[in-house]
Amino acid sequence: MKRVFMEIAYDGTAYCGFQIQNNAVTVEGVINEKLSQMTGEDIRIIGASRTDSGVHAKGNAAVFDTDSRIPGEKFAPALNTRLPEDIRIIYSKETEPDFHPRHCDCVKTYEYKIYNSPVPDPLLRLYSHFEYIPLDVEAMREGTAYLVGEHDFKSFCSIDTSAKTTVRTIYSIEVSREDNLITIRIKGNGFLYNMVRIIAGTLMLCGKGRLAPEKIREILASKDREKAGPTAPAKGLTLVKIDY
Amino acid sequence: MKRVFMEIAYDGTAYCGFQIQNNAVTVEGVINEKLSQMTGEDIRIIGASRTDSGVHAKGNAAVFDTDSRIPGEKFAPALNTRLPEDIRIIYSKETEPDFHPRHCDCVKTYEYKIYNSPVPDPLLRLYSHFEYIPLDVEAMREGTAYLVGEHDFKSFCSIDTSAKTTVRTIYSIEVSREDNLITIRIKGNGFLYNMVRIIAGTLMLCGKGRLAPEKIREILASKDREKAGPTAPAKGLTLVKIDY
16 A cells, blocks of 8 residues: 555536536546556545635646556646546655644645736636726735734635634735736635635735725734635636645 | 627637538537527628637637617627627627728738647636646747748648648747746738648647757748647637737
């Protein structure tokens, strides 16, 4: 028996999220199926981040246990010949038998992309949120200052969370603009349910001039989901990488 | 009667090219249909660039004639509510009645994108050509030097061309690399059938070390399509803009 680690990229458009579900096509479900076909075992991967329906990944991660004699690093190329084009294993390797991709220290990097222009770009429609109201990137940046650091992010978490604590640390948030495409890049030691999308929705309110950036301090203090901005749509979000 | 000019963006993935065809879904066919529904007339647009099946556009152009009382600039928003998400009219305006988008001086800018990495990126799979062999961008740049300027591009043109002359002028070709994504950006006063894709295929041979960049001078002189590299796949190509 050995444990194999994989880095996984996918276009979330066609999937009902990462986590396996009955009667819905998910990234985890597809990978389990292909790995089980390859090995003849009943393989069940353990994912690092259970991204929501429509959310993309360039660097999600997962582990699985197998008695197969296939070397750890050979799973990536072998799986890629079997997987649909919208899921790719970047690499695979044997790892420690007790390595768990969720129960360990890591830094996660997410990007939220907003196409901010009077007319949507058809080539970016699946990988960005479209917003025609001009956004003030400087105001969005001011808003980020109140979010960086260790805080109780209860106001930035969907109400149906099962998390034991809502305290998290954000290491950095960068807001950049290149032509019409705004990218919010956020690094932290873990994120609550919908936290990045609620942060994106709240920063967009700052960008539209509908929320003064300094109000974010009060929103955090209130610990009230109703005070923060809306949850921004899933398709703008990509899990970029997880550093263990 | 007035003539209306439109700038058009589309994701070419789902279309059998720009130009109208019987029994195939094309960008021109879809726009004609929606414009005819809107106006009650039998509208037939005249496109600037009849891009191939699978080729994308951020800035193609077209004109059409109409007796409609809809102001020129209102066609863009009205059409966008009717068009599928993968076609968007960037703007529209009334233009001179004798303006023809193909029979006039213009500068066209194309980009050819190559994702150059051991494993494809699912998020770029529809908008770039995947190449796992490492490409030497410097060698590709050397190759471009022989192509810039006025030349007979007969060697870089698919054999079934109907062009009267195969002489064209390329104003510039830039090859840039950002992480794993290589972009060939090319500007010219017009391009022969498949010319940009054959240039991309030939520069990739230089990048792989299979063709010495200076050989491109001989390829041009030979006026023989067989001497140039293969036609690179359509999905890597985007018509970026047309400057009139």
